[in-house]
Amino acid sequence: MRGLDSLKRWLEQHARAAIGALGRLARRPAGSLMTTAVVGIALALPGGFLVGLDNLEAATGGWDGNPRLSVFLEKDVPEDQQARMADRLRAMDPILGVERIDPDTGLAELREQTGLADSLSLLDDNPLPPVLDARLIEGIGSNATDTLLAEVQSMAGVDEIRLDRLWLERLQALTSLAGRVVTLVALLLGLTVALVVGNTIRLDIANARPEIEITKLIGGTDGFVRRPFLYAGLWYGLAGGVLAALLMSIGVALITGPAGQLAALYDSGFVPAGPGLSGTLALVATGGGLGLLGAWLAVGRHLADIEPGH
Known part of the structure; x- marks a missing residue:
């Protein structure tokens, strides 16, 4: 029973201290709002970058993760040779599957995807070559890619080769690099938050x-x-x-319209997402932790110097 009473007194003391601190902040709204604004902006910058990276990954996540190799053949390659070349490609380790696309099929797809049916109908002959569309394993390395490209290019009847989705692999590499940069920025701005709060608490200690x-x-x-x-x-x-969290939600709301229009042009249903409940809770918890850290450093350094009679 005595232990329960001690716990109750301890909780009451902390509740009074928390409410009293909140009341003191409310009595000087200008200074409190300025400090809060600095903390909020410092947290919103890395948080916004992280949300942007998450949205970028979501926008590109619907793409097939396996790169594709398009092998354009010479127009006079007979069909039996095309079949043998397709079999040879299927036997290569980095290749998961091969699809033959004859010129007529390629032209039909071009009409459907580009909306240039009227213009293409004016052509006397089909200008498209036969194509072997090869699907590669996911995460193929650059050395294996170079070896594969050289081997395919050396095949008789190959006119041109093109590795699709190379831009997406570069985008993913840039995204990974951006994630590291954002982490560094977040650490620096987190330190800034702790220093700003610590300096504010130092002034409060001096005034009190x-x-x-x-x-x-x-x-x-x-x-x-x-x-x-x-x-x-x-x-x-x-x-x-x-x-x-409020600033980030406003920012996402401002770009939702233009981002939706851009996604519609690419036949994508992508919609930018804000921090959400979990992100908001993480921001609030991070801000509270950094504020408490800054206050702890300031109190530990300056409060011990204050003694009666000194």
């Missing part, structure tokens, strides 16, 4: 120096004196996290 001295003089412990400042840092961080 007489009150702190009196509290210590009548027997107040360091923990009792420290508690309101730690909660003030926590409130700054939590409010900054909420503001960051």
Whole structure:
């Protein structure tokens, strides 16, 4: 029972400290809003980049992960030779399957996909060559790709080869690099948040120096004196996290219309997504943690220097 009473008193002390810290922030709204705005913007920048990378991965995620190799043959290659070439391609390790596309089929697909049926009907002859469309294994390395391209190019009857989706592989590499850069930026801005909150708490400690001295003089412990400042840092961080999530949601809402129009041009149903509930909670938790860290550093450094009579 005694332990339960101690826990109840401990919870009451922390509740009073948290509410009191929130009340002090509310009594000086201008300064509190400025600090919250700095924290929110600092959190929104890396958060926005991460949301952008997630949306980019979602936009390209619907594409087939296996690169395709288009082998354009010379127009006079007979069909039996085309079949032998297709069999030879199927026997190569990096190739999962091969589809033969004759010129008539290719022209029909071109009419359907480009909407140039009227213009193409004016042609006297079909200008398209036979094509072997090969589907490669996912994640094929550059060395294996170079070897495969050289081997295919050396085959008799091959006019031109083209590796599709190379741009997407480059995009994925750039996305990976961007993720590393965003992580670095997030660490730097996280440090900025901790320093901003810490500096604000330092000023609060300096302004409350007489009150702190009196509290210590009548027997107040360091923990009792420290508690309101730690909660003030926590409130700054939590409010900054909420503001960051709000800014990111507004940003996504502003680009949803143009992004939808662009996706429609590519026959895609992609719609940009905001931070969502999990992202918002992560932002708020991160902001609260950084605010608490900044307050802890400031309190630990400056509060010990304040003693009655000094």
